[in-house]
Amino acid sequence: MRAHEAGILHADGYGTAPQWLPYPEDVTELMPELWAGNVRRSRSGEITVAGLPVTEIAREFGTAAYVMDEGDFRARARAFRDDFTAPFAALAGADVYYAGKAFLCTAVARWIKEEGLFLDTCSGGELAVAQRVDFPPERVALHGNNKSREEIHRALSWGIGRIVVDSFAEIDRVAQIATELGVVAPVMVRVTVGVEAHTHEFIATAHEDQKFGFSLAGGQAREAVDAIVAKGDRLHLLGLHSHIGSQIFDTSGFEIAARRLIALHTEVADEHGIAMPEMDLGGGYGIAYTSENTPLTAEELGFQMAELVERELKEFTDGHPEAPLPRISIEPGRAIAGPSTFTLYEIGTIKDVTIGPEEEIRTYVSVDGGMSDNVRTALYGADYSCALASRDSTADPRLVRIVGRHCESGDIVVMDEYLPEDVTVGDLVAVPATGAYCRSLASQYNHTPRPPVIAVRDGVARPIVRRESIEDILALDVDDPAENQEAR
Incomplete structure (x- = not known):
């Protein structure tokens, strides 16, 4: 058990990948079991959902955004319905x-x-x-x-x-x-x-x-x-x-x-x-x-x-x-909703930090979301994967930590994952399997509006939960200046 008086994130060996995370032969390859059924990489290297490129989703709806494969969600629901109906028919x-x-x-x-x-x-x-x-x-x-x-x-x-x-x-x-x-x-x-x-x-x-x-x-x-x-x-x-x-x-x-x-x-x-x-x-x-x-x-x-x-x-x-x-x-719940959705982010900053007595380098990749849209990493120590979403790359793999934009050191989305070495500001990254509990547990921490949920079906995207706005957040405040003046 690694330990450090300043906390687990400072312990020796934390600049290296965990044992379960393999070094990828192709850092852009998508593991099918992590992604919705209609998620692919196009010939240009861009991730698509039911044929729709993520760059088009980002252009129309912005980031951060939960992107749901409606066909995948429905297929998983039907699978549970059918695959439990048949074997229980004899009971x-x-x-x-x-x-x-x-x-x-x-x-x-x-x-x-x-x-x-x-x-x-x-x-x-x-x-x-x-x-x-x-x-x-x-x-x-x-x-x-x-x-x-x-x-x-x-x-x-x-x-x-x-x-x-x-x-x-x-x-x-x-x-x-x-x-x-x-x-x-x-x-x-x-x-x-x-x-x-x-x-x-x-x-x-x-x-x-x-x-x-x-x-x-x-x-x-x-x-x-x-x-x-x-x-x-x-x-x-x-x-x-x-x-x-x-x-x-x-x-x-x-x-x-x-x-x-x-x-x-x-x-x-x-x-x-x-x-x-x-x-x-x-x-x-x-x-x-x-x-x-x-x-x-x-x-x-x-x-x-x-x-x-x-x-x-x-x-x-x-x-x-x-x-x-x-x-x-x-x-x-999770088994139906979870794999159907990924969260799409844009990279805002990239920072290398020297850590530990071995002076290992940790690469922090900051995105335009974080613990307000996925608190599970901070809450449960949950592990997630991620992938470069907006383009192809032939660069070597680079171990990174995906972090959010919030004023918390524990604002981590993906603890450890490989991205191409040439990943840069403005690239889009996608974190799979965020359909369960991420939006349900989402908050307005730091007065950050919650992302939309964008459903994609047959190449057409539409919001099924719209993006929250600053006006939505402020609308809950009760502070009438005239009443305050009278109270004085």
């Missing part, structure tokens, strides 16, 4: 909920609706997006560990398909609002199954010491089920829900989660005589951010998940041969 079927927290806007909600997926939301704002596009409410879920009365009221008034309850207080709250509205609320119980997902601690969500759900080991999950059954006149218990984390590359954790959920499912059937009709295993499927990552395909996931669910359900079916099997749900 009770499967539903795919797109996790809107990854990235949501009205255009994306409309695409999800058109492709036949369900939608998972976790706030009143995300619900409002679904309502604006007339998303079928029975295909929408509401998540969250601290839902407000207003959000629950809005969801139940609309006829939402499920509310995933997260606390005993919320069980009472949902039942009370359902009584006020004269409806029966469809609910699932968020169960903390005690599975340690192999991921960053901030995005591992099924271990015991965290804010989500009812503990299975502590008996809270069973108590929550009992509390809901006792309110059966206002709450309809759909089933159990778990989510073990994010950026997961194998299905072993899901197998343990399914085993533990099915054990509780069986216990409820035995003691309450209720065969809950649904079970949600969450999402968290990983994507490739760099050459180090090797994610499973939707087809591989569908087959493996169906196999493990069928295996774990055997004890339930043996003991309850007449009971219907639960319909399985999953919640991919």
Whole structure:
């Protein structure tokens, strides 16, 4: 473990590439697994999206900009829909909920609706997006560990398909609002199954010491089920829900989660005589951010998940041969949105810095964005790749660090990557796999307007989220000079 009293960025060896980053034979070659399906290099060396050169996108819409391959997004959504439908057909079927927290806007909600997926939301704002596009409410879920009365009221008034309850207080709250509205609320119980997902601690969500759900080991999950059954006149218990984390590359954790959920499912059937009709295993499927990552395909996931669910359900079916099997749900977000989008930047400055006792040279390449449009590197230590986007180059590779324009030393977009040695001010660079969480977590730090989201389809680009302006930011300020003068 390298360490330095001034911080990790100053430790010995940090002027060299990490072990997982290979020295490229061709520094301009694009790794297909990192990019959307319709991203290519043209003969001139420029990156194109569905045939449209990035220089044209930059000229019309400016930089920084999120550039989304609409065809790729839709294809990934369809792949999850189809590749889970087929293997689960022999069981009770499967539903795919797109996790809107990854990235949501009205255009994306409309695409999800058109492709036949369900939608998972976790706030009143995300619900409002679904309502604006007339998303079928029975295909929408509401998540969250601290839902407000207003959000629950809005969801139940609309006829939402499920509310995933997260606390005993919320069980009472949902039942009370359902009584006020004269409806029966469809609910699932968020169960903390005690599975340690192999991921960053901030995005591992099924271990015991965290804010989500009812503990299975502590008996809270069973108590929550009992509390809901006792309110059966206002709450309809759909089933159990778990989510073990994010950026997961194998299905072993899901197998343990399914085993533990099915054990509780069986216990409820035995003691309450209720065969809950649904079970949600969450999402968290990983994507490739760099050459180090090797994610499973939707087809591989569908087959493996169906196999493990069928295996774990055997004890339930043996003991309850007449009971219907639960319909399985999953919640991919990153796996659909993430690879569909890259962020396009323009280089503003390039600076060589001498570091460490070996006097290694670090090359800092500053772009016109940064942690305001991609905070994941600073927040999680996430790794990203990048590529020269606006032209060809035959220059040798040069190890660089892509940094942003913000007043923070931790404002890093790409920790380590190779670009051509002749990279220069004014060049465009593209950072792939930024479709999930980057826009959702974007901020106005340093009063920097958030970038637009530009969707490209069949060679035509259009904004689906417009660029924020300084006027948008200032419009939120409340400071009337006349009122201030009177106050004095």
